[in-house]
Amino acid sequence: xxxxxxxxxxxxxxxxxxxxxxxxxxxxxxxxxxxxxxxxxxxxxxxxxxxxxxxxxxxxxxxxxxxxxxxxxxxxxxxxxxxxxxxxxxxxxxxxxxxxxxxxxxxxxxxxxxxxxxxxxxxxxxxxxxxxxxxxxxxxxxxxxxxxxxxxxxxxxxxxxxxxxxxxxxxxxxxxxxxxxxxxxxxxxxxxxxxxxxxxxxxxxxxxxxxxxxxxxxxxxxxxxxxxxxxxxxxxxxxxxxxxxxxxxxxxxxxxxxxxxxxxxxxxxxxxxxxxxxxxxxxxxxxxxxxxxxxxxxxxxxxxxxxxxxx
Numbered sequence: 001x002x003x004x005x006x007x008x009x010x011x012x013x014x015x016x017x018x019x020x021x022x023x024x025x026x027x028x029x030x031x032x033x034x035x036x037x038x039x040x041x042x043x044x045x046x047x048x049x050x051x052x053x054x055x056x057x058x059x060x061x062x063x064x065x066x067x068x069x070x071x072x073x074x075x076x077x078x079x080x081x082x083x084x085x086x087x088x089x090x091x092x093x094x095x096x097x098x099x100x101x102x103x104x105x106x107x108x109x110x111x112x113x114x115x116x117x118x119x120x121x122x123x124x125x126x127x128x129x130x131x132x133x134x135x136x137x138x139x140x141x142x143x144x145x146x147x148x149x150x151x152x153x154x155x156x157x158x159x160x161x162x163x164x165x166x167x168x169x170x171x172x173x174x175x176x177x178x179x180x181x182x183x184x185x186x187x188x189x190x191x192x193x194x195x196x197x198x199x200x201x202x203x204x205x206x207x208x209x210x211x212x213x214x215x216x217x218x219x220x221x222x223x224x225x226x227x228x229x230x231x232x233x234x235x236x237x238x239x240x241x242x243x244x245x246x247x248x249x250x251x252x253x254x255x256x257x258x259x260x261x262x263x264x265x266x267x268x269x270x271x272x273x274x275x276x277x278x279x280x281x282x283x284x285x286x287x288x289x290x291x292x293x294x295x296x297x298x299x300x301x302x303x304x305x306x307x308x309x310x311x
């Protein structure tokens with residue numbers, strides 16, 4: 001059967017909030033600029049500071065790269081829609097955007113799992129930290145994360161390409177999403193829906209369960225410490241990571257759930273706003289969280305901009 005694909009789709013922005021597109025564009029632009037600045041500063045500090053060439057900060061650098069790519073995959077097109085009424089995106093361009101957004105999200109989930117494992121070894125088995133989290137281990141984590149994301153996302157693209165799109169080419173969103181594009185097809189999309197659920201289970205759910213197991217072990221180890229000060233200090237090393245996990249997973253699961261709830265219960269603009277915050281807030285907040293809570297990063301940034309250390 002010959003598949004019928006449109007030459008382009010029309011991204012409509014945020015239906016229901018058209019009168020607020022310009023104010024939202026200013027907010028999105030500021031957040032995007034802050035995310036780029038914050039993550040590039042974080043990468044520069046880690047690259048230039050030898051004492052930060054440790055597994056935890058290497059994973060943090062990977063997360064920063066992912067954040068830059070994630071926001072850059074969606075926000076520029078969103079701003080073009082708001083500022084220039086540039087609604088068109090080619091069929092292949094839409095598939096490319098879907099690939100990168102999902103690919104980066106899956107990879108970041110794997111990185112957060114690796115960071116949880118780093119904290120687990122550092123707290124529960126500190127004497128074996130250096131021998132366990134080696135350069136080879138970090139390279140293996142990168143390779144496995146990228147390979148897993150690629151293997152999982154390619155079927156999504158193939159499943160979308162197989163569908164015919166013979167009626168509407170209007171996507172009520174600011175960027176292309178898997179289910180948003182699939183629902184325009186004039187064919188059964190049950191396979192797409194099922195595979196979308198499989199993706200969530202194989203990535204976010206599995207990663208989150210493993211992260212939870214790691215932190216359960218960490219909490220047990222911390223409560224064995226006799227000193228309250230030691231407990232506080234140990235817990236404090238995990239707070240940044242927990243904040244970043246929350247920022248990534250809460251909007252991701254909200255978006256997943258709202259795709260499967262009637263629009264009569266949740267207005268479409270709520271889902272679209274959350275989807276935009278998902279590609280804006282974590283990339284903007286992650287460097288701030290680690291910059292504020294990590295003393296050495298904070299000191300290096302102050303030296304960079306003010307030429308002095310914090311007193």
